[in-house]
Amino acid sequence: xxxxxxxxxxxxxxxxxxxxxxxxxxxxxxxxxxxxxxxxxxxxxxxxxxxxxxxxxxxxxxxxxxxxxxxxxxxxxxxxxxxxxxxxxxxxxxxxxxxxxxxxxxxxxxxxxxxxxxxxxxxxxxxxxxxxxxxxxxxxxxxxxxxxxxxxxxxxxxxxxxxxxxxxxxxxxxxxxxxxxxxxxxxxxxxxxxxxxxxxxxxxxxxxxxxxxx
Numbered sequence: 001x002x003x004x005x006x007x008x009x010x011x012x013x014x015x016x017x018x019x020x021x022x023x024x025x026x027x028x029x030x031x032x033x034x035x036x037x038x039x040x041x042x043x044x045x046x047x048x049x050x051x052x053x054x055x056x057x058x059x060x061x062x063x064x065x066x067x068x069x070x071x072x073x074x075x076x077x078x079x080x081x082x083x084x085x086x087x088x089x090x091x092x093x094x095x096x097x098x099x100x101x102x103x104x105x106x107x108x109x110x111x112x113x114x115x116x117x118x119x120x121x122x123x124x125x126x127x128x129x130x131x132x133x134x135x136x137x138x139x140x141x142x143x144x145x146x147x148x149x150x151x152x153x154x155x156x157x158x159x160x161x162x163x164x165x166x167x168x169x170x171x172x173x174x175x176x177x178x179x180x181x182x183x184x185x186x187x188x189x190x191x192x193x194x195x196x197x198x199x200x201x202x203x204x205x206x207x208x209x210x211x212x213x214x
Contacts, residue, residue, distance in 0.1 A: 092207050101206060102205065104138075104204050105202065106143065111149075113127075113196075113197075120203035126165070126204060127164055127201060127204070128204040129163045129167070136183075139183055139202060147182040147191070147193070147200075148182060148201050149183075150183045150201075150202065152164075153179060161181070
């Protein structure tokens with residue numbers, strides 16, 4: 001009988017140990033599933049953040065860019081203020097359109113080149129300076145009429161063409177009497193026009209990174 005009792009006690013002890021191990025295994029499996037779910041959520045957020053950053057680098061994204069870091073426990077993502085200048089969210093005033101880090105406004109009326117520039121200067125901007133093919137394609141989609149004034153002019157006969165920011169477009173004077181440049185829609189090109197001609201115009205200014213729009 002003593003051996004039978006010892007066997008029964010040992011069997012009960014082993015059963016309890018097996019039950020405890022089964023419960024622990026279930027808890028470990030549940031924890032593993034939770035960690036897997038957290039990892040999947042982190043992957044999704046990281047991919048979304050990478051897409052935001054890519055849009056901002058290319059200048060084609062709208063809205064703000066999110067930067068994310070893991071917290072000290074390594075299990076959650078936290079939003080942090082972007083540290084790189086190109087990652088800062090940028091804003092344009094109402095009615096203006098953004099391309100890259102600049103804001104653009106197409107006029108609803110017509111004026112001479114000088115009159116058009118004066119209107120831009122009143123808004124803290126200037127006639128648009130074109131610096132890339134991508135910017136030309138953007139301007140071509142603004143919906144202006146066939147031509148609009150840009151910030152390119154020959155200051156005096158034979159002095160060469162200059163943008164309003166003082167830079168040179170690298171073009172030579174074709175010898176015409178006109179000394180102001182207009183953007184031609186469709187052809188995505190520039191043409192010399194009489195400065196007194198009445199055309200629409202496009203103003204350009206830097207986008208704001210503070211949210212305080214001028």
